[in-house]
Amino acid sequence: MVETQHRIGEKSGDDSEAATMSDIAGSTPGMVWDAWGVPAGRKPLSDQLRGLVTQVFGVSGDPVTRRDEGDVPLRESALTSTLRDGLAEVVGADNVSTDHFDRLRHAGGKSTPDLLRRQRAATQQAPDAVVFPADHDEVLAVLAHCAQHSIAVVPFGGGTSVVGGVDPLRGGFAAVITLDLRRLDAFVSIDPVSATATLGAGLSGPGAEELLREQGFSLGHFPQSFEFASIGGFAATRSSGQASAGYGRFDSMVQRLRVATPQGALDLGRGPASAAGPDLRALFVGSEGAFGVLTEVTVRVHPVPDYVVYQAWSFPDFSTGAAAMRAVVQEGAQPTVFRLSDEAETGLNLARAGDIGGQTVSGCLAITTFEGSAAHVAARSAEAGALLAANGGTSLGEAPAKEWEHGRFSAPYMRDALLDLGVLCETLETATTWANLANLKSKVTAALNGSLRDQGAQPLVMCHISHTYRSGASLYFTVVAKQLDDPITQWYTAKKAAGDVMIAEGATITHHHAVGTDHRDWLPEEVGDLGVRVLRAVKAELDPTGIMNPEKLVS
């Protein structure tokens, strides 16, 4: 097979590369309060898809009426003027807000239950104030002040959590503030020789990428939340992006961390690798604001690659496709992006935004991209392509892969469109070994189907692999069903069934969504009671009064 190497930066015929680059340019937009993203990103469903959805799921299709942001009642701010003045002394009065809109836009994250609560709850929960510190030292001072005055603190990056990670919970304290880190947006430094960059925790994904590209570098971290999430949030939640096969999980990108805690600051990570005791960076990557606030992250970056090759593949079924992926990854020939949709997802064209609901496609679609120098891309795509072909894959050329890239940040907008039609749509994810993958997929699917059917709403459950490792892979499930009377309870009931199966089958409760409140009760099963005690001991040392993000990660 002859593939086309696309020179990055050159305009390609179908504009897909240009579109991707314009998607990620610009400053950090704040998201709307009751849905994903920004109004400009919303894409109404096609008439065809809307017709299909209303028919399949038995919903009326009448769109939900959205509430006016200014009219939504909030719980009253519990922050006394004395406490407020104290915070204002630290960050300046302009940077302590009890404004209705600021509070409402920090009411929580973007899980489906979060969005359903925005539509349904009469009074919305909200932080008692939103505080905007300017830098690391101000964060330290705010934490010291809050520890002294028993105010709970919720660190907030892009607000994209789907596990309750930024819920403004008071946790027994008299008041809770949300610490919005958007002003920590410095491009602190770049080391082009070592290919590392030190970034403020509040930089958004596009903000960081834009600043890096001006220097000829890229981070290469593109999770679904990319357009709104922050550098600090990527680290605090152990994020993993769509190019993780090529550039690694965010965990592996972190070289150095600066952390502000109620007990002082930490500066962790000296050089690329060390044996100087346990890697303490790993305690803060994934700490979800429960120990302190990540204020600065030094990340591994890479020169903007010269070329990219796109290749799509079809496999007769999911297990054949997964075995082919395994062959590639275990040989060490993995692409930059490496995904496989199951039969249900492939059939609905969910990986190809332009074609969703179009003509049904059989088999399983796999997407690969290869980035690097001309020689690197040629060698890698040839090696991986030969292995995929030898393991049952049929080349589909580059078009489906480019279509996937073009639409890759649009799924959460489609969720909004479905939710508005009265359809429940949510995702959950896990990871396990290759040997356990088919078993786990089958049992999680059965648990979701069983729970939702028993509740009276036969779902459609789709799945893909989007993160691969030598020993295993992630499984990402998308679930669509009719909303019943109480869709929040409906979803949590189904999620409980699925999560219990993950734990029972030896898998992790979350591959890249983090713990927050939604996965907290599974954590003792994930790491054991003694593991939870270790986390509590670390928290007690760094946050002895327990103000940091109460009720998240550990209770």
Add this chain to the structure above:
Amino acid sequence: MVETQHRIGEKSGDDSEAATMSDIAGSTPGMVWDAWGVPAGRKPLSDQLRGLVTQVFGVSGDPVTRRDEGDVPLRESALTSTLRDGLAEVVGADNVSTDHFDRLRHAGGKSTPDLLRRQRAATQQAPDAVVFPADHDEVLAVLAHCAQHSIAVVPFGGGTSVVGGVDPLRGGFAAVITLDLRRLDAFVSIDPVSATATLGAGLSGPGAEELLREQGFSLGHFPQSFEFASIGGFAATRSSGQASAGYGRFDSMVQRLRVATPQGALDLGRGPASAAGPDLRALFVGSEGAFGVLTEVTVRVHPVPDYVVYQAWSFPDFSTGAAAMRAVVQEGAQPTVFRLSDEAETGLNLARAGDIGGQTVSGCLAITTFEGSAAHVAARSAEAGALLAANGGTSLGEAPAKEWEHGRFSAPYMRDALLDLGVLCETLETATTWANLANLKSKVTAALNGSLRDQGAQPLVMCHISHTYRSGASLYFTVVAKQLDDPITQWYTAKKAAGDVMIAEGATITHHHAVGTDHRDWLPEEVGDLGVRVLRAVKAELDPTGIMNPEKLVS
């Protein structure tokens, strides 16, 4: 350039592959008490090299008289018969030893100061007893017993520590036992699909490798200590092996850990990756026995590769060679083994055991090997070779790389031969970013030269890179000088000067040797006082009476 692909398992012309395989076969040998390794491994220096050494360093060359193992006085065992009987109840009387030879062979590790103390100290330190538990449950029971009766516990794998990690320190307790884990040698299970294996912590490097190869797999972890060190020790010290470019540090190989602590057991790691809070495995990888005992490790393995290609290269100088390595690693084209010796090391042929001290070679020698399928090896060696050639490298063919592989475990034996001649020989290591590498190398070299020269013994300082990362690399220094009257103080004085420079220049105090006692005082500078407090908080939770490996890692 046309390179030869050697089919692994076939006998090659010069027997180097066969020699390597026979080196690693067999059961775990115990090391002699006062030197590295086993008597059969000792290699006397050639007359030529011996002449060179005595001349260059001004030593007499008269070999040290070795002491008879049976005649060496030990400190008296402080274990009362009651305490001994209690331990015997847990593991059986046969597995609690106060035998002179058992105690002496657990007197400590194998650093140069350790070996000099064996020669010089009249009375040797030794544990009050050596306990040989059979399995995880017995380890748990021993720890509970020792916590109850205030007995310090030193976990012991292969005893290869070069940082004081297995010194039998009582740490204020009435007695100390060494917990020798050699009976935890089970090949618990293998998952050939996911390419993982669960190994008892007491399995030696060769023992594990042999059992894996029977199943068609290899761990690919070959540190200098490989022949004697244990699986648990690799994890407890964050070991990194000679094939780390291809197969990763031991940190990255660990999938799952079973840990016994005085407060109970932990079982950490579910699947290949997770976002379920901080990665607690990283707290125990590198914990050096201070929190508990690693009893079982599930590691990533790989099928025994079909082919290997060897390529050696010459660079005009170290900075050109390092820049070429960086180009290869940052392109993602790294070999399986990737090393670069500086001018001093290259000149002495230190990387080529057969030729040490032979005809002087100019420039800097780099070694590469590539393992995998025929296609993988061909693609990778072509890509890396082109980059090395484009960055100033001249191919030397395969012979120097094969010679390096053949002699790669012999360096510690040569150290013994030098120590016996009255020459001081020791190594130290660090890591830093590519941008800081030349500066660090220059300053550490100057610190070693300055300190030893000021003490009256002009040294020879050599250096190589043996572990590479996208953002930086390790530096491994070998120091040779005349032993002065107090060579232990002589070395620690030089090491202090070098370590202070590493910290001042932003590097790590150890890339793969761990902390033990020797690097402990630098740890507050490496991770900060608050970082040390976090480690102490974890220890206090898991080991509230402080019996676990006292005075190691943190005091």
